[in-house]
Amino acid sequence: MSKENNVETNGDNLYFIKLTIDLAFKYIFGESKNIDLLKSLLTDITKLPIERLEGLGFMGEELHRDSLTDRKTIVDVRAVLTDKTQIEIEMQVQNYHDMGKRSLYIWSNMYSAQLNKKDDFLSLAKCICINITNFDFTKKETGYSRHVIKDYETNEILEGLNDLDIYFVELPKREQVGDTRLKKWMALLSSKSWEEMKRNAEGDEIMSQVYEQARTIAMNESKRIEVERRELFLIGQNTLAKYERQQGIAEGETKANRATAKRMLLKNKLIDEIIEFTGLTEKEIEKLKQELGIMH
Numbered sequence: 001m002s003k004e005n006n007v008e009t010n011g012d013n014l015y016f017i018k019l020t021i022d023l024a025f026k027y028i029f030g031e032s033k034n035i036d037l038l039k040s041l042l043t044d045i046t047k048l049p050i051e052r053l054e055g056l057g058f059m060g061e062e063l064h065r066d067s068l069t070d071r072k073t074i075v076d077v078r079a080v081l082t083d084k085t086q087i088e089i090e091m092q093v094q095n096y097h098d099m100g101k102r103s104l105y106i107w108s109n110m111y112s113a114q115l116n117k118k119d120d121f122l123s124l125a126k127c128i129c130i131n132i133t134n135f136d137f138t139k140k141e142t143g144y145s146r147h148v149i150k151d152y153e154t155n156e157i158l159e160g161l162n163d164l165d166i167y168f169v170e171l172p173k174r175e176q177v178g179d180t181r182l183k184k185w186m187a188l189l190s191s192k193s194w195e196e197m198k199r200n201a202e203g204d205e206i207m208s209q210v211y212e213q214a215r216t217i218a219m220n221e222s223k224r225i226e227v228e229r230r231e232l233f234l235i236g237q238n239t240l241a242k243y244e245r246q247q248g249i250a251e252g253e254t255k256a257n258r259a260t261a262k263r264m265l266l267k268n269k270l271i272d273e274i275i276e277f278t279g280l281t282e283k284e285i286e287k288l289k290q291e292l293g294i295m296h
Contacts, residue, residue, distance in 0.1 A: 030077040055082030084125035143173030
């Protein structure tokens with residue numbers, strides 16, 4: 001067993017890098033040395049011919065350490081084609097129930113940021129947003145969808161309006177995806193262990209490189225710590241979201257029971273009957289009587 005950067009390289013002990021962690025995704029697909037990996041992924045999602053992607057280059061700011069624990073920070077991959085078409089890929093592991101508006105916001109920022117005081121609207125280039133989610137978002141049974149602006153009745157897409165192009169790749173629905181290579185990508189990104197990731201990459205040179213890049217990150221102490229820190233933050237956010245939903249449900253049930261108890265009191269129902277029906281305590285019901293001005 002050897003070590004690199006103080007991290008054991010034994011496969012059983014090596015920290016597993018989940019590709020659904022946005023930072024890990026960025027480290028693999030957002031590095032210039034891995035441009036061929038990004039090209040392959042983009043081709044299989046957008047169906048753009050590989051020739052369109054030959055001049056693909058990266059754009060965007062460097063990641064700041066403070067952003068690892070910031071929900072609003074977009075840890076993503078942004079690239080540009082030779083025809084100035086911009087492409088943004090975002091990995092989302094947690095459903096904050098704002099995915100549609102979030103995607104439109106990202107697209108609008110990409111689109112409007114192109115224009116400066118000396119430009120006109122004709123200089124605006126197409127923007128493509130790709131959302132890879134680790135949760136169900138659309139109502140489609142398949143985990144792949146493309147969204148554009150078109151006429152409601154004729155399906156005509158007007159010139160200029162075709163600058164909006166938004167994709168959703170929903171990893172939990174990967175079994176329903178007909179495209180075998182996209183399905184293979186979705187399985188790879190969903191891997192939950194080194195063994196599973198290696199198996200999902202088997203027989204594909206590009207995906208095998210993704211597997212090797214993930215292991216390289218795991219053996220790089222500084223990057224591994226950052227990915228682990230980001231993962232822990234996302235787990236905490238997920239836990240908090242679930243707790244808040246449960247609290248909201250509980251509060252809603254309590255309000256409903258109080259309202260029911262008030263109606264029953266106004267109908268002169270017995271306290272024992274109200275307790276049995278609503279689950280409220282006698283003390284809570286007595287307080288409701290005072291609120292209603294019922295003295296008996």
